[in-house]
Amino acid sequence: xxxxxxxxxxxxxxxxxxxxxxxxxxxxxxxxxxxxxxxxxxxxxxxxxxxxxxxxxxxxxxxxxxxxxxxxxxxxxxxxxxxxxxxxxxxxxxxxxxxxxxxxxxxxxxxxxxxxxxxxxxxxxxxxxxxxxxxxxxxxxxxxxxxxxxxxxxxxxxxxxxxxxxxxxxxxxxxxxxxxxxxxxxxxxxxxxxxxxxxxxxxxxxxxxxxxxxxxxxxxxxxxxxxxxxxxxxxxxxxxxxxxxxxxxxxxxxxxxxxxxxxxxxxxxxxxxxxxxxxxxxxxxxxxxxxxxxxxxxxxxxxxxxxxx
Amino acid sequence: xxxxxxxxxxxxxxxxxxxxxxxxxxxxxxxxxxxxxxxxxxxxxxxxxxxxxxxxxxxxxxxxxxxxxxxxxxxxxxxxxxxxxxxxxxxxxxxxxxxxxxxxxxxxxxxxxxxxxxxxxxxxxxxxxxxxxxxxxxxxxxxxxxxxxxxxxxxxxxxxxxxxxxxxxxxxxxxxxxxxxxxxxxxxxxxxxxxxxxxxxxxxxxxxxxxxxxxxxxxxxxxxxxxxxxxxxxxxxxxxxxxxxxxxxxxxxxxxxxxxxxxxxxxxxxxxxxxxxxxxxxxxxxxxxxxxxxxxxxxxxxxxxxxxxxxx
Numbered sequence: 001x002x003x004x005x006x007x008x009x010x011x012x013x014x015x016x017x018x019x020x021x022x023x024x025x026x027x028x029x030x031x032x033x034x035x036x037x038x039x040x041x042x043x044x045x046x047x048x049x050x051x052x053x054x055x056x057x058x059x060x061x062x063x064x065x066x067x068x069x070x071x072x073x074x075x076x077x078x079x080x081x082x083x084x085x086x087x088x089x090x091x092x093x094x095x096x097x098x099x100x101x102x103x104x105x106x107x108x109x110x111x112x113x114x115x116x117x118x119x120x121x122x123x124x125x126x127x128x129x130x131x132x133x134x135x136x137x138x139x140x141x142x143x144x145x146x147x148x149x150x151x152x153x154x155x156x157x158x159x160x161x162x163x164x165x166x167x168x169x170x171x172x173x174x175x176x177x178x179x180x181x182x183x184x185x186x187x188x189x190x191x192x193x194x195x196x197x198x199x200x201x202x203x204x205x206x207x208x209x210x211x212x213x214x215x216x217x218x219x220x221x222x223x224x225x226x227x228x229x230x231x232x233x234x235x236x237x238x239x240x241x242x243x244x245x246x247x248x249x250x251x252x253x254x255x256x257x258x259x260x261x262x263x264x265x266x267x268x269x270x271x272x273x274x275x276x277x278x279x280x281x282x283x284x285x286x287x288x289x290x291x292x293x294x295x296x297x298x299x300x301x302x303x304x305x306x307x308x309x
Numbered sequence: 310x311x312x313x314x315x316x317x318x319x320x321x322x323x324x325x326x327x328x329x330x331x332x333x334x335x336x337x338x339x340x341x342x343x344x345x346x347x348x349x350x351x352x353x354x355x356x357x358x359x360x361x362x363x364x365x366x367x368x369x370x371x372x373x374x375x376x377x378x379x380x381x382x383x384x385x386x387x388x389x390x391x392x393x394x395x396x397x398x399x400x401x402x403x404x405x406x407x408x409x410x411x412x413x414x415x416x417x418x419x420x421x422x423x424x425x426x427x428x429x430x431x432x433x434x435x436x437x438x439x440x441x442x443x444x445x446x447x448x449x450x451x452x453x454x455x456x457x458x459x460x461x462x463x464x465x466x467x468x469x470x471x472x473x474x475x476x477x478x479x480x481x482x483x484x485x486x487x488x489x490x491x492x493x494x495x496x497x498x499x500x501x502x503x504x505x506x507x508x509x510x511x512x513x514x515x516x517x518x519x520x521x522x523x524x525x526x527x528x529x530x531x532x533x534x535x536x537x538x539x540x541x542x543x544x545x546x547x548x549x550x551x552x553x554x555x556x557x558x559x560x561x562x563x564x565x566x567x568x569x570x571x572x573x574x575x576x577x578x579x580x581x582x583x584x585x586x587x588x589x590x591x592x593x594x595x596x597x598x599x600x601x602x603x604x605x606x607x608x609x610x611x612x613x614x615x616x617x618x619x620x621x
Contacts, residue, residue, distance in 0.1 A: 026525055027444030031452060034437035034496065041493050042459050045470035052470065059473070105364045108357035119361065121608075123368050128604050130554040132571040133593040136578075137375050140586050148374055151390035162389075182371065185364075208346050214353065243463040246556045250575065264465040271469040272561060284466030295461045299454055 046288075053282035059275040071282030079258075079266070080286065086173070087262040090248070091241040093177040094184065099234060101181065102188025107222075109189070110196040120193065127186035135250035138179040142166050142251075169259035172252050176260050180247050188233055195229030196222065232301065239294050243287075263287040379403075379590040386586050402591035411565070412592065415573030422487045422559075422569055423552035427545040429488060430495040431503075435541060438503030439529060443515065453504075460497045467493060468561055475562060482564045490558040495548035502547065502610075506540030507533065543610040546603045553600060570596050 021029065053071050057064035075083075105123065109116040126134065141149050144164035153159045165175045199222055207217050245264040248254065254265035263283065271280035378386060379402055381395045406412055441453055471490055472481070480486045510533060518528040534541070553569075560572035568576070574596065578589040 023444055024446040027440040027446050027449070030436040030440035030444075032436075034433045034456075034500065035452070037433060037489075037492060037496065038455070038459065041471065041489050042462070042467065045467055045474055046462060048474075049466055049470040052473075059469075101364055101367070104360045108360040108364075111353050111357040113354070113357055113361065119365075123364075124604070125372055125601070126368055128600055129593075129597040130556075130571055130600060132554075132556045132574060133375075133597055136574070136589055136593050137371055140378065140584075140590065141371060141374060143586075146387055146389050146391060146586075148391050148393075152393075154390055182367070185368070205346075208349060209342055211342075214349065239461050243461075243465065245465050249557070264463065267463070267465045267469065268557075271472070277469060277473065280469050281466065284463060284469065287463055288466060291461065291463060295458050298461070299458065302457070 049281045050285050050288075052277055053285045055278050057276075057278045059271055059277045064278070067278065071278045072286070074279055075283050075286065079261075080283075082258070083261055083263060083266050083283075084290075086260065087242060087264075089173060090177060090180075090244070090260070090262055091238055093173075094180040094241045094244070095234060095237045097177065098181045098185035098188050099230075099237070102185040103192050103230075105185070105189045106192035106196055109193055120190070123189060124186045126182050127184065131183065131246040132250060134179060134183045135247050138175070138182070139166065139251055142175050166252055167256055169257050172256055172260050176248055176251055179251060180241065180244065183247070184237065188237070191229055191233045192226060195226040199225040235294070235298050235301065239291065239298065242291060242294065375590050375593065378587055379594050381587050383585065383587055402587045403595070405588055406592055406595060409577075412570075412573065412577060414566075415568060415570045415577075418484075418563075418567055418573075419553055419569040419571075422484055422491065423549045425484065425488045426491040426495055426552040427549040430492055430499045430548040431541050431545045433492075434496055434499030434503050434544065435534070435537075436529075437500045439507050439533065441500070441504045442507035443512070456497045456500050460494065464494070464557060468558060471558075472561060481562060482567050484567060486562045487559060487567065487569065488552075490562055491548075491552040491555055494555075495551050498551065499544040499548055502544040503537070503540060506537050506544075510536055540610070543607055546607055547610075550600050550603050553596075 052064075054066060054068060055064040056067045056070070109120055113119070141147055142165035144150070144162055144167055147162075147165070149165065150159070150162045154162075163171065165171045203221050204217060207221050212220065243264055244262070245268065248260055248262060248265055249268065252260045254261040254269060267280050267284045267287065270276050270283065274280075377393075377395050380398045380400070382397050382399050382401070385392060385395060385397055437456075441449060468490070471493075475481050475486045475489075480489075514532065514536075515528055518532050519525075523532065554571065555569070556571045559569040560575070563569070563572075565573075565576070574589065574592055578585050578592065
C-alpha cells in the first residue's frame, strides 16, 4: 500500500536552467501542477455552479435556458427555511453532542488511567471505519423489525412495541444525529486530549495545593489551555456537518416525509433524482453563501493563531 | 452521559466545600493538603472510570454488534428479540463474500482508484507544499487560503457540476473520473500535511546544498524528498483511506463496472424489502480492514493528519 513513493531522484540534464529562474518564479512553478488540477476540478466547477443557478437545465440533456432568479425564488418561496432549519438541527446536534462526549472522555483518559493509551486506540474505531459502514451498522441497530435497539429497550421494559426509528419523522433526525455522533466523538476526543496534554501537571498540583477545587481547576487551569483547540474543533466540525451527506443519505435519504432533508441531500436529490441542475445549483449557491461566512470566520481564527505563516 | 454528569458535578462540589474548609488558617498544614490531594485523586479516578465505562458502552457495543452479526447465521439474525450473545457462530458470511465475483470487482476497483488517488495527490502536493513551506512570494498566502478553504466547500454541490463536466468530456464511469473527484478532497489534505513536514526540515540544510552547488530541483529531489519520505508515505496513506472511504462521488460518477466498494455494498445488499444483514456486516468488516491497518501505521501522524490544514 505504500505506493506513495517519493518522486524519482532524477537529475535531468537541464538541471542548470533551474538556476536561471528567480526564486519566486521557481516557487510558482512548483505550485503549477497543483494549481492546474485545482482550477480544473474545484474552481471551475464551483464557478460554473454559481452560473448554472440562473438557468433552466436538465442534467441529462445539453442546452439550457436563462431564467433569471426563478430557481432561487423557487427555493426561497418554498422549502428553503425548512431545509435550513433541519440542516441547523443536524449540524448543531452532531457538533455539540460528540463534543461533550469527546471532552468527557478526553478528561477521563487524561487523568492517567491504566491502559489509557490502549483505550484511546480502541475508541478510535468508530471514527476510523468507513462512513458507509457506520451507516450500515446503525441502520441495522435501528432496524424496526429485528433491530437490537428495539430488542434491548423492550427487554428493559422501556418500550412496548417496536419503534421504527428511521421510518417516522419524529425520531429519524435523532437517529441520524446519534449515528453521526458515534462516528465523530473519537476525533473530538483525540484533538482535545492532545490539547489537554499540553497543560502541565504541575499547574494542577499547584492549584490544588492552593485549595482550588476540581470545578475551579477546570475553569481556571484546564479550560484556558484547551479553549483554542476546543473552538477550532467545534468550528471545523460545524462546517463539516453543515455539508454532511453520507450518513443522512444512506440512513434516510432525507426522508421520511422530508424530515431529515438537509442542504446536502436536497441538492443531491434535486440534481440526480429530479435531474433539475438549475434548481440544484441555485440551492447550492445559497448554501455556499452561508458556508462562506463560516469559512471566513475559520480562516480569521487560524490566521490569528499564526498558523499560516 | 446523563448519568456521569450529575455524579461528577456533585463530587466536584463536595471537593470544593472541602477545599473551603482547608483554606481556614489552622487547616493549611502540609498533611491535610496532601490528604486532600489524595482524596481528590481518588474522586477523579472514580469520575474518570465512570465516564470511560458509560462512553465505552456507547462507543464499543455497536462494534460488538457488528462482529456478532457478521458471525451469525441468517436465521438467527431474523429473530426478535435478538440474541445478544450469538450461539451459532459461523464463518459462512465471510466465505460467501470470497465467492461473490461482483464484490471482488468492487474491491479491485477500490484498490486501483485509491492507490492512484494517493500517488497523484502526494506527487502534486509535494511540490506545492514545498513551495508554500520554503519560499516567500506574492500571492502565496492567498493560494494557501484557497487550498484550505477548498476543503470546506460543499461536496454535494461540487459533485453536481463535476458530473456535468465529466459528462461533457465523456469521463463518466471511468477510473479517471473517480480519481479526479477524490483528488478534490485528498490533495488539499496532502498539501497541508506536507507543508507541515517541510516546515520541520531546517532551511540551513537547503542553504548548505546550494553552497555545495546543487540546483534547486536537485535539492528538492535528492535531499529534501528522502528526508520527508515518511511524511509523504503518511500523507499518501491518508489520501488512500479518504479515497477508499468515499461514498458520494463513487456512487454518482461510476456504474457497476467501475464502482468502488462502499457504494458497491449498497447496491449489493441494501434490498428494498430485505437486507442480508449478516453478509453486509461481514462485508463491512472486510472494507474496514485496510483502513484499520493503515491507521495502525499512522498512529504517530494521527493528530497531525487529522488536523492537517486546521491547527498545528
